[in-house]
Amino acid sequence: MRLIALMFVFVSNIAQAAIEAPELSDREYRYLILPNSLKVLLISDPTTDKAAASMDVYVGTNNDPEGFPGLAHFLEHMLFLGTDQFPDAGEYQQFISDQGGSHNAFTAPEHTNYFFSLNPKALKPALDRFSRFFIAPTLDPTYVDREVNAVHSEYQSKLRDPARLSFEATKQGLNPDHPFAQFGAGNLSTLNKPGLLDALKTFYHNEYSANRMSLVVLGEESLDTLETWVRDRFIDIPDRQLAPSVISTPLFDTSRLPLVVQSQPATESRRLTLLFPIPDTDAFQHHAPLQFIGHLLGHEGDNSLLAHLKAKGYANGLSAGEGLGMTESRSFSISVSLTPEGYTQRDQVIEEVFKTLRLIETDGLQAWRFDELKTVSDANFRFEEEADPQNLVTYLSEKLHSTPASELLTRGRILRSFDQALVKDMLSWLIPDQMLVRVTAPEVEPTETTQYYPTPIARFALENSRLARFRAARNQQSELVRLPAPNPFIQDPGKPIANTRKATIETQPRTVYFSDSAVGYILTENRYAQPRSDLYIRLRTPLAASSPEASIM
Numbered sequence: 208m209r210l211i212a213l214m215f216v217f218v219s220n221i222a223q224a225a226i227e228a229p230e231l232s233d234r235e236y237r238y239l240i241l242p243n244s245l246k247v248l249l250i251s252d253p254t255t256d257k258a259a260a261s262m263d264v265y266v267g268t269n270n271d272p273e274g275f276p277g278l279a280h281f282l283e284h285m286l287f288l289g290t291d292q293f294p295d296a297g298e299y300q301q302f303i304s305d306q307g308g309s310h311n312a313f314t315a316p317e318h319t320n321y322f323f324s325l326n327p328k329a330l331k332p333a334l335d336r337f338s339r340f341f342i343a344p345t346l347d348p349t350y351v352d353r354e355v356n357a358v359h360s361e362y363q364s365k366l367r368d369p370a371r372l373s374f375e376a377t378k379q380g381l382n383p384d385h386p387f388a389q390f391g392a393g394n395l396s397t398l399n400k401p402g403l404l405d406a407l408k409t410f411y412h413n414e415y416s417a418n419r420m421s422l423v424v425l426g427e428e429s430l431d432t433l434e435t436w437v438r439d440r441f442i443d444i445p446d447r448q449l450a451p452s453v454i455s456t457p458l459f460d461t462s463r464l465p466l467v468v469q470s471q472p473a474t475e476s477r478r479l480t481l482l483f484p485i486p487d488t489d490a491f492q493h494h495a496p497l498q499f500i501g502h503l504l505g506h507e508g509d510n511s512l513l514a515h516l517k518a519k520g521y522a523n524g525l526s527a528g529e530g531l532g533m534t535e536s537r538s539f540s541i542s543v544s545l546t547p548e549g550y551t552q553r554d555q556v557i558e559e560v561f562k563t564l565r566l567i568e569t570d571g572l573q574a575w576r577f578d579e580l581k582t583v584s585d586a587n588f589r590f591e592e593e594a595d596p597q598n599l600v601t602y603l604s605e606k607l608h609s610t611p612a613s614e615l616l617t618r619g620r621i622l623r624s625f626d627q628a629l630v631k632d633m634l635s636w637l638i639p640d641q642m643l644v645r646v647t648a649p650e651v652e653p654t655e656t657t658q659y660y661p662t663p664i665a666r667f668a669l670e671n672s673r674l675a676r677f678r679a680a681r682n683q684q685s686e687l688v689r690l691p692a693p694n695p696f697i698q699d700p701g702k703p704i705a706n707t708r709k710a711t712i713e714t715q716p717r718t719v720y721f722s723d724s725a726v727g728y729i730l731t732e733n734r735y736a737q738p739r740s741d742l743y744i745r746l747r748t749p750l751a752a753s754s755p756e757a758s759i760m
Contacts, residue, residue, distance in 0.1 A: 226612070226613050226614075226615065226616060226617075227613075227614075227616060227617045227621065228616055229588060229589060229590065229591040229592075229616075230589050230590065231590060231591070231592070231593075232591075232593060233252065233253070233254065233593075234250050234251065234252045234425075234593070235250070235251040235252075235430055236248065236249065236250055236251075236430075236615075237249040237251075237430045237433075237434065238612035238615075239434065241417070241437075241438060241441065241442055242442065243417040243418075243441075243442055243443075243444055243445070243446040244416075244417050244418035244446045244448075245417040245418070245420055245421070245422060245441055245442075245444055245446075246420070246421040246422070246607050246608075247421070247422045247423075247424070247437055247441070248421075248422070248423045248424075248603055248604075248607060248612070248615065249423075249424055249425075249430050249433040249434055249437065250423065250424065250425040250426075250433075250599070250600070251425075251426065251427070251428065251429055251430045251433060252425060252426070252427060252593070252596070253427050254427075255327055255425065255426070255427050255596055256327070257308070257324045257325065257326070257327065257595075257596045257597065258324065258325060258326070258327040258329070258330035258333070258424075258425060258426040258427065258596065259322065259323065259324035259325075259424075259425045259596035259597045259599070259600045260322065260323060260330075260333070260334065260337060260422065260423065260424045260425070260600055261320060261321065261322035261323075261422070261423050261597075261600040261601045261603075261604040262320070262321045262322075262337070262340070262341060262420060262421070262422050262604060263318055263319070263320045263321075263420065263421050263422075263601075263604035263605045263607070263608065264318065264319045264320075264321075264341075264414075264415060264419060264420050265317065265318060265419040265420070265421075265451070265452055265608050266279060266317075266318070266319055266414045266415065266419060266452060267279055267314055267315045267316045267317045267318050267319055267391075268280065268314060268315070268316050268386070268387075268389075268391025268392075269316045269317055269386040269387055269391075269452070269454060269533070270386075270410075270414055270452055271386065271389070271391060272406060272409075272410060274406075275397065275398065275400075275403070275406050275410075276389060276390045276391060276393060276397040277358060277390070277391060277392055277393015277394065277397050277398055278393065278398070278406060278407065278410050279314050279319060279391070279410070279414075280314040280358060280391065280392060280393045281354065281355065281358055281393055281398055281403075281407065282319075282407055282410060282411060283312050283313075283314045283319050283321070284354040284357055284358060285344065285346050285347075285350065285351075285354055285407065286312075286321070286340045286341075286344050287299060287300065287312070287340075288344075288345070288347060288350045288354070289344070289345040289347055290336070290339030290340060290342070290343055290344050290345060291339060291342075291343035291345065292335070292336075292339050292343075293335075293336050293339060294345055294347075296347065296350060298336070299336045299337075302329075302332070302333065302336060303323055303325055303333065306325040306326040306329040306333070307325060307326050308323055308324050308325025308326065308329070308333075309323065309324055309325075309597070310322065310323035310324075311323075314391075316386075316387050316391065316533060317452070317533060317534060318605055318608075320601055320604065320605060321337070321340065322597060322600060322601045322604075323337065323597070324596055324597035327426060327427040330424075330426045330427075330428070330436075331436055334424070334436055334437070334440050335440060338440040338441050338443075338444075341415065341417075341420065341441070341444045342443050342444050342445075344411070346404070346407060346408055346411065348404050351403060351404055351407075352399075355395065355398045355399050355403070356395070358392070358393045358394065358398060359393075359394045359395045359398075359399075361392065362392050362393065362394040362659075363394075365392070365660065366660060366661070367473050368473070369472060369473045369474050369476070371660055372470070372472070372473050372660055372662045373470065373472065373478075373645075373647055373662075375657050375659070375660040375662050376468055376469075376470035376645070376647070376657065376662050376664050377468065377480075377482075377531065377643075377645055378657075379468050379657060379664055379666055380463075380466050380468040380482075380643045380645065380666065381458055381459060381460075381643075382456060382457055382458055382459055382460040382463075383460075384456050384460075385454065385456045385457065385458050385533075385536075386454065386456075387458060387533060390658070390659045392659075394659070412447075413449075414449070414452075416444075416445060416446060416447035416448070416449040417441075417444040417445060417446040417447075418446050418447070418448060418449060419449055419451075419452070420444065421604050421605075421607035421608055422437065422441060422604060423599075423600040423601075423603045423604040423607065424436075424437055424600070425596045425599065425600050453534075453535065454533065454534075454535060455535070457484070457535075457536050458484070458531070458532065458533055458535075458536030458538070459482075459484040459536065459538070459643065461484060461641060463668075464484075464640065464641050464642060464643060465639060465640060465641070465642050465643070465644065465668070465669035465674060466643050466644070466666065466667075466668060466669065467643075467644040467646065467665075467666065467667055467668070467669050468643065468644070468645055468646070468664060468665075468666045469645075469646040469647070469648070469651040469653075469664060469665045469666070470645075470646070470647050470651060470653070470662050470663065470664045470665075471647075471648070471649060471651050471653060471662070471663040471664075472647045472648070472649065475649060476544075476647065476648075477544070477545035477546070477547065477549065477550045477647065477648040477649075478542060478543065478544055478545060478645075478646075478647045478648075479542070479543045479545055479549075479550075479553050479556060479557070479644075479645070479646055480530075480540060480541070480542040480543075480644075480645040480646075480647075481540070481541045481542075481557065481560065481642050481643070481644060481645075482530050482531060482538045482539070482540055482642065482643040482645065483538060483539045483540075483636055483637045483638070483641055483642050483643075484536065484537070484538055484636070484641060485497075485537050485538060485539050485633060485636045485637075486537065486632075486636070487534075487535070487537055488529075488537065488633070489609065491626070491629055492618050492619045493618070493621065493622060493623035493624075494622070494623060494624065494625070494626040494629055495577075495580065495584075495619075495622050496626065496629045496630045496632075496633045497528060497529045497539060497633060498528065498580065498622075499576070499577055499580060499625075499630055500527065500539070500567065500630065500633060500634065500637075501526075501527040501528035501529075501539075502576075502580055503563075503567050503571050503576070503690055503691070504525070504527035504541060504560075504563060504564070504567070505525055505526055505527045505528070506690070506691045507525075508691055509689075510687070510688060510689035511688065511689070511691070512525065512559060512560070512563045512685075512688050513525040515559065515685075515687050515688050516543065516549070516556060516559060519548075519552075519555075520546055520548045520549070521543075521545065521546060521548060521549030521552055521555070521556055522543050522544060522545055522546065522549050522556065523544040523545070523546060524543070524544040525541075525542070525543050525544070526540075526541075526542050527539075527540065527541045527542070528540065534609070539633070539636070539637060541560055543556055543560075545648070550646075550648045550650060553646065554673060554676065554677075557644070557677055557680075558676060558677065558680035559680075559685065559688070561639065561677055561680040561681040561683075562680050562681075562683055562684060562685035562688070563685050563688050564634060564637055564681065565680075565681060565682060565683060565684045565685070566684050566685045566688060566690065567634065567690065568631070568634050569684055570684075570690060571690050572627050572630055572631065574625040574627075575693060576690075576691075577622070577624075577625035578625070579693070579694055579697050580622060581622040581623075582697050582698070582699050583697060584620060584621065584622050585621060585622070585699075586699070587620075588616075588617065588620045588621055603615055606618070638678075638681055639669075639674055639677035639678050639680075639681055640674070640678070644669065651663070651664075651665060652665060653665050654666075715730075716728040716729055716730040717729045717730070
């Protein structure tokens with residue numbers, strides 16, 4: 208993979224570091240921290256067809272003040288509606304549109320992210336407008352009622368959204384004292400009340416600060432030019448030296464576990480999800496313990512857990528990996544798409560999951576399994592094509608808060624070494640006594656309805672008899688499920704195929720005769736320097752036209 212000199216700029220001090228980037232990338236990177244503590248990543252791409260920028264504020268719905276649920280989301284709306292230098296409420300939007308671009312923002316529990324992309328030649332004036340959001344927004348009272356209604360319309364549009372309803376049901380199993388368990392979208396009932404504008408201004412001044420922000424800008428200009436533009440425009444964001452927004456309340460109240468939350472879906476679907484609280488693994492992402500466990504659980508080949516459940520007629524799909532989580536609280540998720548019979552036999556499905564976890568503990572902790580994951584992950588990163596500018600800046604601006612600059616592109620992507628003890632520790636958290644069981648099915652008999660997104664649910668402590676069954680299964684190795692054998696098709700692609708990209712390209716395919724009735728054509732070209740191939744197979748047989756039935760098969 209390619210090493211890029213990454214510039215760390217702290218006011219007047221400059222330090223050098225190396226950042227690993229995909230081998231085929233021509234982009235250059237520079238990281239700096241402005242005197243006002245704003246973290247900045249610059250990306251120069253002379254060939255880009257779009258310039259883009261994203262500002263991530265480490266503040267979200269978890270920071271909503273008491274009495275105004277949805278205030279962080281409402282502020283996101285209001286920042287678009289005029290600043291000191293560009294007071295027209297629609298000027299920013301019109302400018303982006305006129306330059307063939309797009310813009311948006313989103314408010315998450317811990318982050319609020321603002322982003323845009325447009326014609327590369329228009330980046331400088333776009334930054335003129337964008338920067339003022341975070342320096343001097345007007346927060347014009349003229350638009351308060353309009354934007355409250357806009358927030359309410361967003362809320363109403365999700366009232367029957369299957370994913371939102373399922374998510375709302377899941378929140379009923381979380382710690383009620385954690386802000387994430389509260390309502391964060393906002394609507395008329397939570398925002399249309401006296402004191403809203405004062406609360407909005409107070410929230411902006413108490414929560415938005417340069418030292419809680421990270422900016423990523425991608426343009427066709429040189430890094431020096433981009434740095435000058437950013438310094439000139441974003442240096443005036445106030446640094447209120449706010450402490451990091453840390454929530455000490457755990458996301459899961461383990462004293463309530465094991466807990467069952469069942470809900471009726473908005474669609475004809477059935478799903479079983481097991482959520483387990485786990486420690487933070489950010490510092491160990493290069494060892495990928497959760498990815499390793501998820502890979503073995505989610506294997507779909509012969510004799511896998513999914514194949515076994517399918518053979519019994521219980522499941523259609525299965526996935527496993529890191530689940531719901533915040534900075535201080537994480538979880539591991541195992542989710543099974545159930546058939547009607549699988550819903551009826553869901554306890555047996557849970558038992559099979561725990562037996563497979565035991566199988567992984569006893570037979571699955573071999574380094575070669577990790578090496579397969581590492582080979583595939585490394586190859587995917589090394590030969591990755593250039594990411595879409597808007598998606599890239601949005602993704603990286605959030606990562607800047609918690610990831611060392613030198614690892615911005617590689618953390619969670621490039622794996623280092625197998626840590627058996629770490630995997631064992633993660634597996635030790637996946638036990639029946641510490642799980643939230645989520646069941647979604649039309650057959651659920653609800654006992655209550657959630658408040659803001661009306662979802663029929665039932666929640667109750669897991670019965671002792673069922674818990675005993677699951678405990679026994681957790682200590683019993685599966686006799687039917689088998690872990691995947693070594694994959695002979697996983698190969699290290701080795702050195703770059705064409706470092707200079709000036710390889711010879713064949714103009715005529717070569718003919719390969721496999722037999723009298725089978726012929727193949729092979730064409731090699733490596734101008735893209737990618738270890739990939741396309742395979743097209745065409746079968747010709749008179750049987751295809753032997754009958755009307757055969758002709759439509």
